[in-house]
Amino acid sequence: MVLISESREWKALADHVTAVKQTHLKDLLQDDARTDALVRETEGVYMDFSRQNATPDTLKLLLDLAQAADVPGKVAAMFRGEHINSTEDRAVLHAALRSPRDAVMEDRGQNVVPEVWGVLDKIKAFSDRVRGGEVKGVTGKALTNVVSIGIGGSALGPLFVHTALSTEPQAMAQAAGRQLVFLANVDPVDAVRALHSLDPETTLVVIVSKTFTTAETMLNARTARAWLTERLGAEAVSKHMIAVSTNLKAVAEFGLNPENAFGFWDWVGGRFSVSSAVGMVPLSLQYGFPIMERFLQGMHAMDTHFRTAPLQDNLPALLGLLNVWNTTFLGRSTTAILPYQQALQHFAPHIQQLSMESNGKGVAIDGTPLPFETGEIDFGEPGTNGQHSFYQLIHQGRVIPAEFIGVVASQQDVYLQGEKVSSHEELMCNFFAQPDALACGKDAAALRAEGVPEHLVSHKTFTGNRPSLSILLPELNAYTLGQLLSLYEHRIATSGFVWGINSFDQWGVELGKVLANKVRAKVAEARTDNRPLSTADGFNSSTVRLLNRFLESKTQPPAAGGPHAFPPGLRQK
Numbered sequence: 014m015v016l017i018s019e020s021r022e023w024k025a026l027a028d029h030v031t032a033v034k035q036t037h038l039k040d041l042l043q044d045d046a047r048t049d050a051l052v053r054e055t056e057g058v059y060m061d062f063s064r065q066n067a068t069p070d071t072l073k074l075l076l077d078l079a080q081a082a083d084v085p086g087k088v089a090a091m092f093r094g095e096h097i098n099s100t101e102d103r104a105v106l107h108a109a110l111r112s113p114r115d116a117v118m119e120d121r122g123q124n125v126v127p128e129v130w131g132v133l134d135k136i137k138a139f140s141d142r143v144r145g146g147e148v149k150g151v152t153g154k155a156l157t158n159v160v161s162i163g164i165g166g167s168a169l170g171p172l173f174v175h176t177a178l179s180t181e182p183q184a185m186a187q188a189a190g191r192q193l194v195f196l197a198n199v200d201p202v203d204a205v206r207a208l209h210s211l212d213p214e215t216t217l218v219v220i221v222s223k224t225f226t227t228a229e230t231m232l233n234a235r236t237a238r239a240w241l242t243e244r245l246g247a248e249a250v251s252k253h254m255i256a257v258s259t260n261l262k263a264v265a266e267f268g269l270n271p272e273n274a275f276g277f278w279d280w281v282g283g284r285f286s287v288s289s290a291v292g293m294v295p296l297s298l299q300y301g302f303p304i305m306e307r308f309l310q311g312m313h314a315m316d317t318h319f320r321t322a323p324l325q326d327n328l329p330a331l332l333g334l335l336n337v338w339n340t341t342f343l344g345r346s347t348t349a350i351l352p353y354q355q356a357l358q359h360f361a362p363h364i365q366q367l368s369m370e371s372n373g374k375g376v377a378i379d380g381t382p383l384p385f386e387t388g389e390i391d392f393g394e395p396g397t398n399g400q401h402s403f404y405q406l407i408h409q410g411r412v413i414p415a416e417f418i419g420v421v422a423s424q425q426d427v428y429l430q431g432e433k434v435s436s437h438e439e440l441m442c443n444f445f446a447q448p449d450a451l452a453c454g455k456d457a458a459a460l461r462a463e464g465v466p467e468h469l470v471s472h473k474t475f476t477g478n479r480p481s482l483s484i485l486l487p488e489l490n491a492y493t494l495g496q497l498l499s500l501y502e503h504r505i506a507t508s509g510f511v512w513g514i515n516s517f518d519q520w521g522v523e524l525g526k527v528l529a530n531k532v533r534a535k536v537a538e539a540r541t542d543n544r545p546l547s548t549a550d551g552f553n554s555s556t557v558r559l560l561n562r563f564l565e566s567k568t569q570p571p572a573a574g575g576p577h578a579f580p581p582g583l584r585q586k
């Protein structure tokens with residue numbers, strides 16, 4: 014396969030780097046025509062990338078590169094249901110999950126949309142009945158608590174959406190008297206945290222796993238089953254546990270009624286599954302189906318924009334191209350995701366998985382090793398919290414392209430003694446100030462003019478010329494959340510299309526799981542035989558030492574009813 018890095022367009026961009034590096038952002042920002050050329054909007058989503066180390070020429074070269082990589086052809090192939098996830102021979106059709114009823118999207122010549130709506134209708138009916146108190150637990154009580162058990166793609170996206178909706182007035186009103194809790198980690202502490210304050214009589218457990226084989230999730234599912242049956246008897250399982258999976262056979266084997274299972278399909282990647290039953294079941298139980306339908310509509314609007322808008326006006330495509338520019342051409346391997354919205358506190362962790370699991374690859378789609386790096390390291394925190402934590406490094410240490418996300422109208426206002434306290438205004442002032450601080454900096458002359466003592470001048474200098482982009486949403490509700498998520502899903506796909514990789518597989522997570530199985534077996538063996546491990550067990554000497562230290566530990570778990578407030582039924586017998 015001829016790699017994209019062999020193309021004329023790639024080389025033109027590489028040659029362009031020096032020219033761009035010579036121009037400081039503070040000067041570039043004086044050019045109004047340039048700003049005009051580097052701002053886009055679709056359906057209320059405003060994106061300003063004038064603070065990128067880029068000029069309109071860069072944009073043109075990036076668009077040429079996108080054509081050379083056949084981004085439009087790859088986008089079309091994705092929406093056509095071609096098996097672009099070639100290593101798993103699967104289509105990539107998550108956009109079908111939020112398409113209208115009358116849309117046609119095909120996998121293997123079969124329109125998948127009727128099946129999608131079949132599941133959505135089932136979710137609506139079920140969530141209505143649970144929320145209305147019609148579906149009851151084994152003791153006749155309404156099921157007001159939901160525990161969603163899942164990990165990775167089966168947890169991070171739904172958690173992000175839940176957190177963002179939990180302070181949105183309409184969603185809040187719909188969630189009154191209800192509780193949604195997520196349980197992901199195999200760490201017993203997470204099970205205790207999730208379950209300890211819940212009443213099993215009013216709790217519905219949703220086991221969410223695409224494969225229904227993930228070790229952590231299955232262990233937590235068994236923990237929850239024991240927690241329920243110990244208090245409510247064996248019949249609690251059918252009334253208090255439901256599942257979301259593509260593996261309905263395994264769901265039945267676990268002992269769940271297939272009636273209580275919500276399916277999805279192999280053409281939905283785990284990290285792209287928020288809009289499938291993975292997110293829709295727990296979130297519709299919490300907020301009601303109509304609110305979640307708005308979320309799907311927001312996603313669909315951005316999907317349509319991505320599928321139809323020309324590249325130069327296509328927000329996800331432009332974001333993806335700028336990402337390639339920053340990481341591969343300018344060598345900036347990290348991206349900071351900085352929402353100025355506390356409600357988006359779980360956005361960065363979700364994007365971390367979405368982006369890093371999708372684009373952290375070392376070979377092209379045909380297996381050819383890549384001579385350039387793909388993917389970026391994503392991290393982030395809501396502003397202004399992050400400002401008091403890691404912004405020092407972004408301002409005066411490493412150059413880290415930042416993505417600022419702001420919202421015009423706050424979800425909430427705070428009133429004190431009848432007076433509106435405008436903390437949202439305060440928050441947003443920071444959202445506007447930080448990108449300019451990064452871009453323009455502050456030079457020694459300005460500091461001296463302010464009378465800064467000479468020995469502090471270099472410490473207080475901000476070099477500036479640090480890139481960012483700003484995304485402004487009108488408000489944060491189910492619809493705009495859908496737009497935002499789809500924007501990032503397609504941004505990540507676009508970068509992958511340019512790099513020529515498969516963004517939809519994740520072989521890199523396998524090896525660690527295999528080794529954990531080996532450790533599990535050997536630790537069990539050593540405990541049974543009451544012997545230390547050695548290199549003869551197949552571990553290197555470093556691992557042998559670590560394992561033996563663990564095995565030799567004299568620390569005993571606290572006795573039942575002891576000082577640790579473990580809820581009964583969660584203690585290992």
Ligand SMILES: O=P(O)(O)OC[C@H]1O[C@H](O)[C@H](O)[C@@H](O)[C@@H]1O
Nearest residue numbers: 165166167222223224227283522
């Ligand atoms: O949904 P599951 O099959 O339980 O998978 C949960 C997660 O585990 C895997 O290790 C993958 O890396 C993730 O992409 C996936 O979302």
